[in-house]
Structures are given as structure tokens and as C-alpha cells.
Amino acid sequence: MQDDPAPPQRSKRPRTRRHLLLRADSWIDSTVWNLGFKLSELWEEITIFSRKFRVRGWKRVVVELADEAMTFGTAGFVLLLALALPAFEETKEDWRSRGDFAVTFLDRYGNTIGHRGIIHEDSVPVDQLPDHLVKAVLATEDRRFFSHFGIDFLGLARALNENAKAGGVVQGGSTLTQQLAKNLFLTNERSLERKIKEAFLALWLEANLSKKEILSLYLDRAYMGGGTFGAAAAAQFYFGKNITQVNLAEAAMLAGLFKAPAKYAPHVNLPAARARANEVLTNLVQGGLMSEGQVIAARRNPASVIDRAATTAPDYFLDWAFEEVQKLADAGKLKKHSVIVRTTIDMGLQQAAEEAMESGLREYGESYRVKQGALVMIENGGAVRAMVGGRDYGESQFNRATKALRQPGSSFKLYTYTAAMEKGFTPETMISDAPITWRGWSPQNYARSYKGRVTLLSAMAQSLNTVPVRLAKEELGTEIIAETARKMGVETALRTDKTIPLGTSEVTVMDQATAYAVMPAGGVQSRRHGVAQVVDYDGDVLYDFERDEPAPVRIVSEQATSSMNRILTQIPVIGTAKRAALDGGIVTGGKTGTSQSYRDAWFIGFTGNYTAAVWFGNDDFTSMNNMTGGSLPAMTFKKLMDYAHQGIELKPIPGIDNPLPSGTHVKGPALADKGEANGLPALSRPRSLSADTTRLLRRLAQSFAAAPPLKAPPQTLAGGKAQVVKVKGAP
Structure with missing residues (x-):
């Protein structure tokens, strides 16, 4: 009988693994349980300990x-x-050297039209004032100046109390240090962000400068009216003295100017x-700084000033030109900081521009x-x-x-x-004005209606919105549009999102004027500039725009320029800018623009002679009352341009058949009679030299400059010795 087979032996490896x-698993369970137990014990101890600090009732x-x-304060801080970090970036620059320039500006x-910069030789230390x-x-600006740390909370509370009593703003809460921070680093923009930056910069100034330095900078940098700073x-401008x-009466008048x-x-x-x-x-x-007896004489004998009623200065232009001079110095083109600058400004046109702007705001500001x-305003040539x-x-x-x-808005179109014309489109190209959806x-x-199939000329003249969006979506792309704007002179960084064809990316008025000036220039760079020449006080030419700057290059093809000019010159005729059409048969091109919720209204236009960009809006970005670019902006453009073209030689717009032959002079009185038809009273340009006379005088000046040097006859000195007098400026 055969034995039964032995049972198979089980492997020990699975049993070891399970073990x-x-x-x-047991270790994890016990560890987790012990950890939870320890934490509960710790929490109980913390709870028992914290009960000792528990308060009840009103406490x-x-x-x-x-x-x-503390919670909200930390979050707020x-x-x-x-918000303040961008402001501190300004302190990284050498802000003290901004006052090293002493510039005299000429038109x-x-x-002479003004001065900018701080002449340190004439600056008086605080101890000597x-x-x-x-x-x-x-006493007027900051009574607690020497006791606060840049922000005066007591003064702010007092100002709020006085303003509440008066029902309006009668006192300001900014300290002198805050005002200096604004003057040195910020703008006058009224916004919460600016006030926050101002407060932080005031603290920074207090930490880095002494009180005397802050007061000295404030007295040297503040705008004092009449184009004077400091x-x-x-004191020299108003009283003619150091x-x-x-005296006390004059000091009180100066102190009253800061507000x-x-x-x-x-x-x-x-x-x-005087009041x-x-x-x-x-x-x-x-x-408590003086007694009534000490000020009574100044009350009875108020200060008298030098008669300067006719003195006007183009201060906004001078500020910009001063920045341009500083840029030239930073680029190594100027080796001296005390210079005389011949600018490009025409004071006749400047006054007309100011009057056109002010008259429009006075007449229509309230209703709009x-x-x-x-x-x-830029002349052809930049x-x-x-x-x-x-x-x-x-x-x-x-x-x-x-x-x-x-x-x-639509002025960005x-x-x-232009990008479409560069790609081969023409003003007669048909395109669909129909509903479109893009992402x-x-x-x-604007009218919430659609025209169907239209030409590009008609689409831009009527400022249809779907057409440029369709071009951007189906033909161009937003990058090409932004690059075209940059090439034409827009220096502001542009966003390239899908809404850019309708002008949602912000630009400056200078950007628009520079870019539109490419059209009357025939497609070449407009080369906008405000500094024509810089010389030192020895008469040496340090910089000359025509000599030192590169020649303009073509940025838009002749075909595209001609096509765009054909479109733009129809907008004042059949489009949205009929109020911008000039009198006397002068061909005008341009485009209106209106931003979302009527926050901005634009008209940028040109002739063969000038380009002008006009903008209206509110600093706080509040909406206007249905103002479009074809209303007050176009009317202001017309008023200025009608004045500017009186008595000058008309130049043609490239690619356009002008009804008036080149060289025609437009007479002033005829324009003045028709100016009121478009809303604003016309300006009458004073008589000046004709273009022919100006050319003759220039030829004479060039002839004199090319003539051989003058030889002055010998002069006899007291000792009987002859001396030859050298004529300054002769070769």
C-alpha cells in the first residue's frame, strides 16, 4: 500500500510580508492616536492658560x-x-540733479519766453532768508512743520473740521513735506492712489532730509505764477528785488501764492x-508767530508789484521742452547745463490755441x-x-x-x-458691416445698425465699428496694428487684446498728433520735436536738430499713404467731422474719436501745413454729456486751423488733388467773416511777413553769412598804438 503524498509546504515569505x-499599520495607528492625544492635551493647556486673560463685560x-x-490695520498697511512701491521707484533716480539745469527758452x-531750472548760485539758504x-x-502752509514726521494727523483733523463747518474745502490737510513730495515726484492728478504715494514719499523725505533741507527745496521748487518757480x-519777477x-507785506503776498x-x-x-x-x-x-501790532503796518501798506500784465508764458510747453533738454543731456548730446534753447513754438499760434480751447470750454463746458x-499742433516737418x-x-x-x-476711441482706427492699406487693400475694397463675434x-x-456691404472709405468715414474688428480678426491680427501705431510715432505701450481696433488702449495727445502728422508728410516720420537748437552763453552751438538728428525715413508706403489720405480727407466732407472742415477751400483730413461712456472726445486732423490733435474730457474720468469727437473737438480744431492758415502759402496733401493750387495765400478777413457758422467765433490773425518776404530775408541772411569776414579799421589807443578790433562771430 502506497503512502499518501505529503502536503505541500507553504512559503514563509507571504507570512513575513503580512507580519x-x-x-x-499598528505603528501608524498608535502614532496617530498618540499625536492626537498629545495635541488635545496641549490644546487643553493652552485653553486653561488663555482663560487667565479672558475679559468680560465692557473690557x-x-x-x-x-x-x-489690528487685523484691518495690518491688511491696510x-x-x-x-500702492506706494511704484512711487519709491522715483527715488532711485538722481532727483536732486533735476535742478542743476538753468535753461533760458526762446521761441x-x-x-525770450521763459526759464526753467534752478540756478544754485542765486539760491538763498534758509538761514539767510x-x-x-x-x-x-x-503759518499759511504748515504750522506744525517742525513737530510732525511728514504727515500731520492733528492738522488733518483740524482741516476736516473746518471744511465740515464751511460746507466746502477751505483748508488743506497736506503738510509742506507732502506738497514737496508731489512737486518732486508726482503730478497734480486727483486720485486716492496719488495721495497714498504722496504720504509714503513724505515719510521718505523726512527720513532722508533735514527740516531745513525740506523747507529749502520747497521754497526753490514750488510754482509761484507768472512762469516762475521758487x-x-x-521776488525778482513781482517786486524786482532779491x-x-x-518786507513783511511782500513776504505775505509771496506766501499766499503757494495755494x-x-x-x-x-x-x-x-x-x-492783496486780500x-x-x-x-x-x-x-x-x-502765535507775530502779534497784531507787528503786522498792522503791512496791513495798512500792502505790497506793490512791477507791471507785468502783458507777460505770458507757454508753461506746459516749457515743461515739456525742459524734459527734452534733460533727455539730450542724458544722451550725451549736451555737455553744459546752463544753456539757451531756441524752441519751435510760435507764440501767435500758441495764443490762438489757448483761446480756441478756453473759448470752447467757456461756451460749451457746462452743457457738455x-x-x-x-x-x-505740429507743423509739417515735426x-x-x-x-x-x-x-x-x-x-x-x-x-x-x-x-x-x-x-x-475711433481715432485709433x-x-x-493703414495696416490694411499696406497689405494691399484700397479705399474701394468692399467689406461686410454685419454683426461679428470675436472670442x-x-x-x-454707434447707431446700433448695420450697412451691409460697404467700401473701406465709407466704413471709416461713418466710423463703423464692426469693420476694423473684422479686419483685425480675419486679415491683420492685433500685433500688426500695434506695430503700425508704434512705427507712426505712438510711444505709449499698447495692449494687443481683441479690443485694440476700437481704441481701448490708452495713448497721449502727443502720440496722436505725432502719428497723424505722418500722413501730410507723405508717409515718412514726422520727427516731432520742440528743441530746434541749444547754445551756451559763449554762442557755441551745442545741439542743432537738423544737424544732429538722423534724416526721416519712410514708415508707410506711398500707396498706403495716398489711400489713407483719400479716406481721411473725406471724413470732414461726408463723415463724422463736418464741423472740422476749413473755410476757403482748404483740404482737411482727420478722424474723430469718442471713448466708452463719453469719457473722452477727440479730433485729430491735418492740412498740408499743420497737424493738430484736440482732446476734451475730465481728470476724474467722469462721463461727459454725450460729447463726441465731431462736436467741440472738431470745432476747436477748425477755429485754430482757420487762424493758422490766414496769409500763409498752402501746401498740398500727398495723393490729394487740392482745389487750390500750391502757393495760394488765404486771406484772413474772408475767413473771419465765416468763422461763427460752426459754433466758435473766428480768430483773426495779425498781419505778418508774407512767405515771399520771409524767403527773401532768409536768402539775405545766408548771403551775409557766406560773405568774407569784415575787416575793421585800426583804432588808435591812448598810447598811440594801433589795434585791430576783431568782429565777434566773423570767420
């Missing part, structure tokens, strides 16, 4: 409020710091300046609910002939022509259509 897993309310205050004809001047400034310059020699230099400038409104000075004297008494405007950066330089030195970023966005026309 290890059970041990690991708990105080503690809860303090906790919430982090937020404020994040295009050589007449009259005591009554320093007291008058502190108390020393204002700042160390001003509103345009409103209280004595050469403009002497009664208002303001009397308030300063009262501040001296109320602040608009308070500000800006304008840049010379900036006029600039209006705002309504009142004394109230706000923020240059809206060069620094304000605003949505251009120039770049979309969830469905733009509509």
Missing part, C-alpha cells in the same frame, strides 16, 4: 475692537505699501493777491459737463508750434498733452486701416 504590514468690547483694528523767432518770510510760509524767482530784501498761484498772482489780479496776503497776516497772528482739454496741456497751469501743472493716458466679444456700431 510587516500589520506591524506598520471685552474694547479688546474685540482692538483686535479688529500691506495694501498701502503695495522760434528768438524772443528773512525771518518774516519763513514764518509767513509756515520764492527767489518770484528775496533777502522783501493757488494763478488765482492770486499779483500781476494778474492785484486785489485778490490773500491779508489772510496770511491773520494766519501769523492766529498761529466737460472741464479739461488738451491740444498739440516742429511743435503750439501746446495746451490743460485749462489753467496755475491750478494744475499736470500736462494732459504729454502725460495723460486716455482712450482714443487710423492704424488699423465672446460682439462690438456694435
Whole structure:
């Protein structure tokens, strides 16, 4: 009988593996349980310990409020710091050297129009200033200047209380240090962000400068009206004397200018300046800095000023030109900082531009609910002939022509259509004006209707919105549009999202004027500039625009330029800019623009002679009352251009058959009679030299310059010795 087979032996390896897993699971369970037990014990100990600090009743309310205050305070501090970080970037620059320049500016004809910069040789240390001047400034601007750390919370509370009592703004809460921070680093833009930056920069100034340095910088940099900066310059301008020699009455008048230099400038409104000075004297008494007996003589004998009623300065232009001079120095093109600069500005055109802007705001500002405007005028060739950066330089030195970023609306369509013309389209190309959707966005026309099949000329003349969007989506792409704008002169960084064809990316007035000036220039760079020549006080030419800058290059083809000019010159005829059409048969091209919710209204137009960009809007970005680019902007353009083209030789627009032959002179009186038909009264240009006479005088000047050097006859000195006198400037 055969034995039964032995049972198979089981492997020990699975049993060992299961054993290890059970041990690991047991360790994890026990560890987690022990950890939880320890944490619960720790939490119980913390709870028992914290009960010792538990408060009840009214004390708990105080503690809860303090906790919430600390929480929100910490979050607020982090937020404020994040907002202030961009402002601190300004302090990385050598901001002290901004005042090293001493520049005298001349207009295009050589007449002195203003000064910029700080002449340190003439600057007076605070210790040498009259005591009554320093007291008058502190009593009016910042009584607690020497006791606060840059922000005066007590002064702010007092100002809020006084303003509440008066039902309006009668006192400001900014310290002198905050005002200096604004003057050195920021603009006059009224926004919460600017106030936050201003506060942080005030703290930075207090930490890095002494009180005397802050006061000295404030007295040297503040705008004092009449185109003057600093108390020393204002004393010379208004009283004809050194700042160390001003009496109490004059010091009070100077101290009163810091609040509103345009409103209280004595050469403009002497009664208002004297009334303001009397308030300063009262501040001296109320602040305990002087007694009534000490100020009574100044009350009875108010300051008198030099008659400068006719003095005007293009301050917005001078600020921009001063920045251009500094850029030349930074680029190594200027080796000296005390210079004379011949600018491109034409004071006749500048005055006309200011009058056109101001008259429009006075007549239509209330009905359109608009308070500000800006304008840049460029002559064919790139010379900036006029600039209006705002309504009142004394109230706000923020240059809206060069620094304000605003949505251009339909005036941006120039770049979309120019890119299309470069790709081979023509004004007669047919395209569909129909509903379109692009990545969830469905733009509509202004009238909420569609035209069907239209030409590109008709689409731009009627400012249809779907057409440029269709071109961008199906033919061009947004990158090409942005690149076209950059090539034509838009220096502001542009966004390239899907809405760019309708002008949602912000630009400046200067950007638009520069780019549109490419069209009358035949497609070459407009080369906008405000500095024609820089010389030192020895007469040596340090910089000349025509000599030192490269020649203009073509950026738009002749075909595309001709096509665009054919379109743009039809807009004042059959399109949205009929109010911009000039009198006398002068061909005009241009485009209107209106941004979302009527926040911005534009017209940028040109003739063969000039290009002008006009903008209207509000600093706080509030909506206007249905103002479009074809209304007040176009009317302002027309008023200025009608004036500018009186008595000058008309130049043709490339690619356009002008009804008037080249060289025709437009007579002023005929234009003046017709100017009121478009809303604004016409300006009459004073008689000046004709173009033929100007050319003759230039030829004579060139002949004299090319003539051999003059030889002066010998002159006999007292000792009987002959001396030859050398004529300065002769070769």
C-alpha cells in the first residue's frame, strides 16, 4: 500500500510580508492616536492658560475692537505699501540733479519766453532768508512743520473740521513735506492712489532730509505764477528785488501764492493777491508767530508789484521742452547745463490755441459737463508750434498733452486701416458691416445698425465699428496694428487684446498728433520735436536738430499713404467731422474719436501745413454729456486751423488733388467773416511777413553769412598804438 503524498509546504515569505504590514499599520495607528492625544492635551493647556486673560463685560468690547483694528490695520498697511512701491521707484533716480539745469527758452523767432531750472548760485539758504518770510510760509502752509514726521494727523483733523463747518474745502490737510513730495515726484492728478504715494514719499523725505533741507527745496521748487518757480524767482519777477530784501507785506503776498498761484498772482489780479496776503497776516497772528501790532503796518501798506500784465508764458510747453533738454543731456548730446534753447513754438499760434480751447470750454463746458482739454499742433516737418496741456497751469501743472493716458476711441482706427492699406487693400475694397463675434466679444456700431456691404472709405468715414474688428480678426491680427501705431510715432505701450481696433488702449495727445502728422508728410516720420537748437552763453552751438538728428525715413508706403489720405480727407466732407472742415477751400483730413461712456472726445486732423490733435474730457474720468469727437473737438480744431492758415502759402496733401493750387495765400478777413457758422467765433490773425518776404530775408541772411569776414579799421589807443578790433562771430 502506497503512502499518501505529503502536503505541500507553504512559503514563509507571504507570512513575513503580512507580519510587516500589520506591524506598520499598528505603528501608524498608535502614532496617530498618540499625536492626537498629545495635541488635545496641549490644546487643553493652552485653553486653561488663555482663560487667565479672558475679559468680560465692557473690557471685552474694547479688546474685540482692538483686535479688529489690528487685523484691518495690518491688511491696510500691506495694501498701502503695495500702492506706494511704484512711487519709491522715483527715488532711485538722481532727483536732486533735476535742478542743476538753468535753461533760458526762446521761441522760434528768438524772443525770450521763459526759464526753467534752478540756478544754485542765486539760491538763498534758509538761514539767510528773512525771518518774516519763513514764518509767513509756515503759518499759511504748515504750522506744525517742525513737530510732525511728514504727515500731520492733528492738522488733518483740524482741516476736516473746518471744511465740515464751511460746507466746502477751505483748508488743506497736506503738510509742506507732502506738497514737496508731489512737486518732486508726482503730478497734480486727483486720485486716492496719488495721495497714498504722496504720504509714503513724505515719510521718505523726512527720513532722508533735514527740516531745513525740506523747507529749502520747497521754497526753490514750488510754482509761484507768472512762469516762475521758487520764492527767489518770484521776488525778482513781482517786486524786482532779491528775496533777502522783501518786507513783511511782500513776504505775505509771496506766501499766499503757494495755494493757488494763478488765482492770486499779483500781476494778474492785484486785489485778490492783496486780500490773500491779508489772510496770511491773520494766519501769523492766529498761529502765535507775530502779534497784531507787528503786522498792522503791512496791513495798512500792502505790497506793490512791477507791471507785468502783458507777460505770458507757454508753461506746459516749457515743461515739456525742459524734459527734452534733460533727455539730450542724458544722451550725451549736451555737455553744459546752463544753456539757451531756441524752441519751435510760435507764440501767435500758441495764443490762438489757448483761446480756441478756453473759448470752447467757456461756451460749451457746462452743457457738455466737460472741464479739461488738451491740444498739440505740429507743423509739417515735426516742429511743435503750439501746446495746451490743460485749462489753467496755475491750478494744475499736470500736462494732459504729454502725460495723460486716455482712450482714443475711433481715432485709433487710423492704424488699423493703414495696416490694411499696406497689405494691399484700397479705399474701394468692399467689406461686410454685419454683426461679428470675436472670442465672446460682439462690438456694435454707434447707431446700433448695420450697412451691409460697404467700401473701406465709407466704413471709416461713418466710423463703423464692426469693420476694423473684422479686419483685425480675419486679415491683420492685433500685433500688426500695434506695430503700425508704434512705427507712426505712438510711444505709449499698447495692449494687443481683441479690443485694440476700437481704441481701448490708452495713448497721449502727443502720440496722436505725432502719428497723424505722418500722413501730410507723405508717409515718412514726422520727427516731432520742440528743441530746434541749444547754445551756451559763449554762442557755441551745442545741439542743432537738423544737424544732429538722423534724416526721416519712410514708415508707410506711398500707396498706403495716398489711400489713407483719400479716406481721411473725406471724413470732414461726408463723415463724422463736418464741423472740422476749413473755410476757403482748404483740404482737411482727420478722424474723430469718442471713448466708452463719453469719457473722452477727440479730433485729430491735418492740412498740408499743420497737424493738430484736440482732446476734451475730465481728470476724474467722469462721463461727459454725450460729447463726441465731431462736436467741440472738431470745432476747436477748425477755429485754430482757420487762424493758422490766414496769409500763409498752402501746401498740398500727398495723393490729394487740392482745389487750390500750391502757393495760394488765404486771406484772413474772408475767413473771419465765416468763422461763427460752426459754433466758435473766428480768430483773426495779425498781419505778418508774407512767405515771399520771409524767403527773401532768409536768402539775405545766408548771403551775409557766406560773405568774407569784415575787416575793421585800426583804432588808435591812448598810447598811440594801433589795434585791430576783431568782429565777434566773423570767420
